[in-house]
Amino acid sequence: MDRVPILQIGDVLLVSIQVDLQDQSVLNLQEDLAERISATGASGVVIDISAVEIVDSFIGRMFATIASLSQLFDADTVVVGMRPAVAITLVELGLTLGNVRTALDLDRGIKILRVLHERRRGLPGTGHAASTLGLR
């Protein structure tokens, strides 16, 4: 069965989904991520879905689960790179990703994580960066 690799860049964990995931692989990824966030103390998780051709309700729920999980470890999650056809389909399917943060690409995703992290630590001087990214 496919196991999705989890890469670490600084204090961010990066998951890039490159294969058509079966449901058990999705569950494994959730567990692996929880382990890795807890072990590394990462402050953020980026899930890159630019290679993902469909997001159905099971995979959509994974994003929400990972976002909730990461919060329990004081980390934020951003889903990046959603294809336009996937976005249109998700809306029609009726799946709202709830409080899952999304960004256009990896670069913006990492910027968002940085701002969220600094803000959470209550560091000064993050107001400008936050407004540039449209974060409230």
Next chain:
Amino acid sequence: MNHAVRETQQMDIRIDSDVVRVRQVVRECAQRVKLSLVDQTKLVTAASELARNTLLHGGGGHATIELVHDGRRSGVKATFRDEGPGIPDIALALVDGWTSGSGLGLGLSGSRRLVDEFDLASQPGKGTNVTVVKWAR
């Protein structure tokens, strides 16, 4: 839903990886009848939801994927059959958010919105048959 069938593929849905295989076959068919990328994505997503239902709620079953033609346009028809417990209240099962288990309750209602034709037949104790069609525009 009587359409001329040009080609048929039968598949078992017994394990997790069969759902992935259904997605792949449906996508190949969708590309062959030249569905747009958005329509391919919608059909494959609907097929994924329905194949998972067959596996989880029906206890496994079969999928039939067909290339169809109605005289004017080509399309893909996908049928999912199981001999599971069936759906006692079909109207209720098609309501957004209603779920019999731990899911989100979007499988049936959501996939209906993603296709052009949707037919659901179920008999409690006998099983469920869902047929969907997506036409190339």
